[in-house]
Amino acid sequence: MVRLHRSLQFLLAFIVYSKPLVLAQETKQFIYNNGFTEANLILNGIAKIHSNGLLELTNTSHHQIGHAFFPLPVHYNTSLLNNSGLSSFSFSTNFVFAMVAELRADNGGHGIAFTVSPPAELKGAADTQYLGLFNTSTIGLSSNHLLAIELDTVENREVEDINNNHVGVDVNNLKSIQSAPASYFSENENKSLQLTSGNPMQVWIDYDGMEKLLNVALTPARSRKPEKPLLSTPTDLSLVFTDYMHVGFSSSTGSASSHHYILGWSFNRSGQAQSLDPSKLPQLPHGKKSGGLRIIFPLVIVIVLLITISATINIARKRYAEIREDWEQQYGPQRFSYKDLYKATKGFEDKELLGRGGFGMVCRGVLPTSKAEVAVKKVSHDSKQGMKEFVAEIASTGRLRHRNLVQLLGYCRRQGELFLVYDYMPNGSLDKFLFNDEEPNLNSVHGFQIIKGLPSGLLHLHEEWEQVVLHRDVKASNVLLDADLNGRIGDFGLSKFYDHGSTPQTTCVVGTLGYVAPELTRTGRPTTSSDVFAFGTFMLEVACGRRPMESQRPPEEAVLIDWVLECWNRGDS
Template sequence: MFSKLGILLSLLVGFVASEDISFTFNGFRSANLSLYGIAQITANGLLKLTNDTEQQKGHAFYPNPISFKNSVTGNSSSFSTTFVFSIISQYSTLSGHGIAFVISPTKEISGALPSQYLGLFNETNNGTSTGHVVAIELDTIQNSEFDDINNNHVGIDINGLKSATSAAAGYFADTNGAFKNMSLISGHQMQVWVDYDGVKKQINVTLAPINVDKPKIPLLSLSLDLSPTFNDNMYVGFSSSTGSVLSNHYLPRIGGKKRSKLLTFGLAMMIVTFVSVAISSAVYVVKRKRKFAELVEDWELDYGPHRFKYKDLYIATKGFEEKELLGVGGFGRVYRGVLPTSKIEIAVKKVSHESRQGMREFVAEIVSIGRLRHRNLVSLLGYCRRKGELLLVYDYMPNRSLDKYLFDQPKITLNWGQRFRVLKGVASGLLYLHEEWEQIIVHRDVKASNVLLDGAMNGRLADFGLARLYDHGTDPQTTHVVGTLGYLAPEHTRSGKATTSTDVFAFGAFLLEVACGRRPIEKRAEDALLVDWVFSYWNRGEILEARDPNLGADYVVNELELVLKLGLLCSHSEPAARPSMRQVVQYLEGDICLPELSSLGLCASGLTFAHKGGFTDFAISYPSSMSKAFSHPPSVADTLLSGGR
């Protein structure tokens, strides 16, 4: 059992119509309710709408129809409903599907679907005018197909689950009008008032804690004539359903006093009053499973869809099974998953965040970056925090990372056309981050292993902005250098400051590794640094000889030469000598010509991109013992590795 949702209420219903009808439910065993689906009356008088069965629905209706229209005018009469409820979930931040108070032309809602349809509609009749259904939904799951605003809202539904109006659960305080948030699955007792004015043609819905008088300002207000929606006679009841995450919905017996006298507000007016009293102690307490506990703070409630439930991610990745593991990187382990409801494929990265310092700013920036949208960026869909872990959710890329196709005798070799398209795509994505979004995003870790390939083998830059975000909460004067050895610009290692120019430097190393099929630093007796190696070929006038031998003769000479020379230019030790990403894109697209490198004074010293020291605090991908293997002149390798750990 994943989740238990307990809703406590009893019904006291009074009517004034053509005949004097009144009733009070004092327990449900003798109430003669009409039950459908998996709804049942338990031995101790509980009305149980759902049970531990997936994808089912439960309905409970008062057995007799009620006249909702004036017999003379045909207009909908005024009515009021109030009920007090308490939803108790097994997990503090997880819940199954919600519950709806329903006014329906029939008590047998055949063909309705469970799960997000709440047992009220199906794909065909949802949103059609023939439904004649009015519902007040207390919804605890966000369904994008119904344009739900969040996973904790109240809505007025007319003939469909795309609410005519909805609002986050809460109330307006009478003292100062301030809005007070409420959590529907908190377990606290709450009261709902539904009031329809047949003269003004207006329906109001109000929500408040049980110890607060009815607020003067309703939570929802909708101007709508319900006469066309209502038939002459309608049925009143509740509906709920289960999905992949199971829920139990209860309506227990509560003692009450019968009303001997009913209120009337004039001729042709009727009052329909539903009173339900919720007592939390009447519901059994469900033990919380710690393995699904999340870390959620009040400030995170504003992030809405960017906050994933750990339960959903756990189910999606089959409990983070090893067979779902996509890879292990410097920032954590990445798993493939399929979201249980939408069936969307995702990649989930588990990152340690032992320190809470700066976490609020960090998450705020994750959510901000989650709004980035570019065809060459892997979308960051959202996050989840749990104990000492931060889980980041991305779009899933079926063809994995680019480095698998370049290094260590790859099983599949990309041809030149595919490689050139990837380079132009990643360049376009970086230009978007640097100049075309509302804020400047510095990636700080551009490399082949952070470029993923989609189903069409298009390159998409992943982990964008993540390295920079890890510096939140630290002293800017002592910011750690974060990145990978071989891609770090010299000014970055000295000052710790990441700029768009340091991204260009890393992109230069990326250009060379894609063209040459070699990592920026190779564990070899000589030519350890790729940039030195390519420079030596350029210096001899044989730069094309630096190409990946796996390309064979299948390449475009002008394009390959451009990529190799541009890689050297971007690797210049002086930031001012490097092009911007806009210029890089223009070079790759052929919009402008690359200047001759000799005219720029390019020399080996210009490619010497590191100095002693400054390498104590960055994420290094190669061991310091590697430096012993180098007999290379001290132009680059010795100075680069001398401070490594």
């Protein structure tokens, strides 16, 4: 009976695995140097192959995943290796990629990961900061049996990223066992690279099973393989891989996204991967060409000609006139043109209005070039005094990156108006859900989902960033909700920056009545504690379902904090 049982086991194993065994033996190496049209890759999510053979993992759609894997598994007989001590557990690959950011080169999506994984479809992976590899419950599990070489363009403190432009070696996790800023060695000089520059770059990955050493190198697409790798990581992959592994690429988008492309790919299971010829690779769209060819701008010439011959240009100048001063040149990438914002919001028409208050108005817009959805906030300023410092703080705010903060993308100045451009939050502000009868009321589950990440965002502002950031106007209307009802702190129009260990140089009391800490009205000096006080008031607001100040109530109930404290003292629940 035991022998019969073992025979059945063997028969089942043969039926299930015999085909992959044969196929894997026939595909120890491959090369795609002329595009992926005939590759028959396994594509998941929004990954697609263009008509010229270019592989696109993700586009500028937000919160999406793209996977592309070689159709056949690679055979690694790990049981034989582990039992016999054989050291032929090696592989080599090189590929050319390009990342074209949605808005600016320093504000792109999450990046690309070369992936070796047992399944070719990474089911359940999150479509945000985990590069399409994991979710909150699977990240870090040894049962993943996954190797990833990440080309990461977002600094995620949750996984201890070193910056927003690095290469890392990941095993079952996104906490890299080794990482380095994106760069390459040329003539004993380390030269930096910007992953989201839009220029094609080439990656070499070589694993030596005898040395148990993984080497990773990165260069511009037309450069030779460096003699010195960027990363040289000791690791025993025979303890990670299963018998059959799939090789491919993974990417995901969040609130800021990029076009992630693979132009060519070579792989060898038992030797050095064949070299790619950059001149044969498919060309990139968006005016970018493979091999680092220079970009030609015929439209610029047309625009210049139109400027010189069009009689209507004077009217256009008046309509789109801006304030530009010499000191603003350093903030060029964060400066939007008024013309683009005017067109994006259809002239700030009422149909695009998201909200209006004492600060001014907020309109939804679609940027004409990238087609990205944004929120444009228009505020008034009638004095040049302090404007230079104010714009400097706006530029600093634009470098804040956290999953629970609304990203400030840039600004524009025109006559007596200042425009701030933010990520668009499709579900609006939290107070709309709390106090608008037309919207469904929040239950406790949704309420907790919204607020659970906000303390992390506030902690990032106060302690984790390179400077201390005082928000100075934390309230329900400044907590915005993304497409998945995740809460994000927004509206940094009143924020102040100062160095850790120092005190803010301001004595101006700002904020919203009901949220302002008592000591702030006496000293006039905001602190992180005054932000925390406002956040505590906001938490009471969510818990009680009423505003901090309601004058129509009896005097003893008008101020939410006083009323809650009185109820506490009386022992009322």
